Amino acid sequence: MDAAEFRRRGKEMVDHVADYLEKIEERPVYPDVEPGYLRSLIPTEAPVEPDSYEDIMKDVERVIMPGITHWHSPNFFAYFPAASSYPAMLADMLCSAIGCIGFSWAASPACTELETVMLDWLGKMLQLPECFLAGTHGHGGGVIQGTASEATLVSLLAARCKAIRRVQLLDPKKSEAEILSKLVAYTSEQFCATLGTTPSCAFDHIADLGPLCNQENMWMHIDAAYAGSAFICPEFRPLLNGVEYADSFNFNPHKWMLINFDCSAMWVKKRTDIIGAFKMEPLYLKHENQESGLVTDYRHWQIPLGRRFRSLKMWFVFRMYGLQGLQAHIRKQVGLAKEFESLVRADKRFEICAPVVMGLVCFRLKGTNELNQSLLKKITKSREIHLVPCQLSGSFVLRLAICSRSTEFRHIQQAWQHITQLAFELLQEHHH
């Protein structure tokens, strides 16, 4: 495929993408396929000669679409949102074209520098303490990780490395293995200090935990993977109070800030803590400018060596929406969750199982876990909306998360109507 054909096919693909997203509501949100469905639909080997582009696009509809769970359907309420917006998609097209692998400053200075500044922009939106920002007199800074799991792993390894060095400084004879066997990581039910857990969007009291960690010289990592995006709204920012005690903090703009996966934002108070744990310097990655000490080589901040130009999509989204647009998105989705909460509370057969703080509603039919499992099975089978459950203090609970950018109040109403209809049928069956 040459540039001329790409111009043609690319424009067709733009329309294909727009069509898909405009008409997504017409598709069943959850697929009706059995495990292994796909293998029999395509050849067992790659073709020796090229296939035609038309055939490939036909196969997208024939082979792929029947097996898609449509995360951006307004009827998708499962897990947590996967962010998606047109500005982010445009930026990703540009990112693919530039195609640099930004493991060092020299590998594409713009890739590293835009990331550092975007993490400062975002940190300011969240009103993070200055010590986490790079463009200050502090020693902190931000980095884009792929996922919150990676951010947590990086924090854990940095904390471990720092603790081992501290012990070895006092007692140089101690082996690393000996020290390791004594190290303890304290976690909540979800690991580390969490703002907005996955099952119920619960919040740890970081303003209480923080001083304790600091006193005891323990690394404090805060994970606000989902809820973090909401802290750009002044009314939610108090939930982040206490972040000043943390050594590292991260959340996922790829969940709730309209920036397509992957984009997990992480900040550390001391850049040297994280760089010290991961530094590697083969000659082929050295460049003149690093000797000045002025540059950031992000490969020292992460597990992988390679990295895409992900800050482009932050830049496009921040600028195309503006802070106000992003705040409006968060407020709208929290509002929809509150609307759904009201609907549930108005029905005496149901109960709300956790405070509705963000865009997640945990609810259940009053009664046994089996009853609620049956309800969820009916919902899943009908394929009109998609939910997943969680377990809260032994109870089987249904989670409705406001996910898609295109979810409106009418979808919430329809979802509730659908759920109550299925609940009615279920209770009738049990009655007989």
Add this chain to the structure above:
Amino acid sequence: MDAAEFRRRGKEMVDHVADYLEKIEERPVYPDVEPGYLRSLIPTEAPVEPDSYEDIMKDVERVIMPGITHWHSPNFFAYFPAASSYPAMLADMLCSAIGCIGFSWAASPACTELETVMLDWLGKMLQLPECFLAGTHGHGGGVIQGTASEATLVSLLAARCKAIRRVQLLDPKKSEAEILSKLVAYTSEQFCATLGTTPSCAFDHIADLGPLCNQENMWMHIDAAYAGSAFICPEFRPLLNGVEYADSFNFNPHKWMLINFDCSAMWVKKRTDIIGAFKMEPLYLKHENQESGLVTDYRHWQIPLGRRFRSLKMWFVFRMYGLQGLQAHIRKQVGLAKEFESLVRADKRFEICAPVVMGLVCFRLKGTNELNQSLLKKITKSREIHLVPCQLSGSFVLRLAICSRSTEFRHIQQAWQHITQLAFELLQEHHH
């Protein structure tokens, strides 16, 4: 931005991308900026109200492009190639639109199933032993990791987990920490058994190492990050002989197989080895089908939880190029490296420093390391071509890697002319 505006801006972006790649040769391959150049060019905070799209695109040229190292310029010969092709970019546009997070089969069955089958297709192209493939009676299978570093880390953790369990089975009283302190990982100069190292594209003798590892019950991981793509050509396949002894194998189609970053292909002989080390099962990720034991939940195969629909770009590239097209790409680039090797060998002032097997030529001026460092400084400063050095047995060596899909013989000739011109000037200076 609504769908209508995306249709317009998306098509403009397609042209922008095609223009960029068609005219990339006109840009200096290496940027002329100082560390920190970008911060002063943009505001210190995100805008409160949206910026216009036109302003953003103007800023791409004003702010971003001056700081780009153009990895897809035909004059880029640094590091190793970062794969890029139009079919992969089209697939990535579709991937962005679908935007599913495929951590489990249920999260989008097509995402998981296409990946499994594409890894089988690719495994067959490489003539991997059947035991590594999923669609067989064996216990193996493939997965896409982000990078080779992640594949290596996953192998290491799986090997560690397996070794600890084996020791604890014999001696249940031994603690994990005690066992850990005794475990040893053997590596070559580059870690693990490597086919095609980064400095010089050297090959370990895996057919010798393999039986030893198997006898001693050691996990053998083979990393062929760069060179692996070449094994689809029968003439290079013998270099992979011995892979049958390995427990895990990986290489990066995102380096040399026209599939844009990130896409690192990894296979294991026993799926249970890797799943056992990483399994996590909260209720909100459970789904009915997993109980059948028929489905793959790829979150158990990797460090992150989330994952993009990366197999789409494999599918598009394999089908649009066909096996023959991919082989032709490899052969062309190896051919260009051989051409460059001939040019170097014909000049008595230079020497070749390692066998040229793939698309990498290691060479230097006969003489001191300082002389070669000066030559590289001149090359970097001129910004006409871009190379990085390596260290081979104490010698400072220049690496010329054939990287861009658009590199032709004339670029090789021009690069050599440029290098010899700079070498001539340098030797003149030394003479005086």
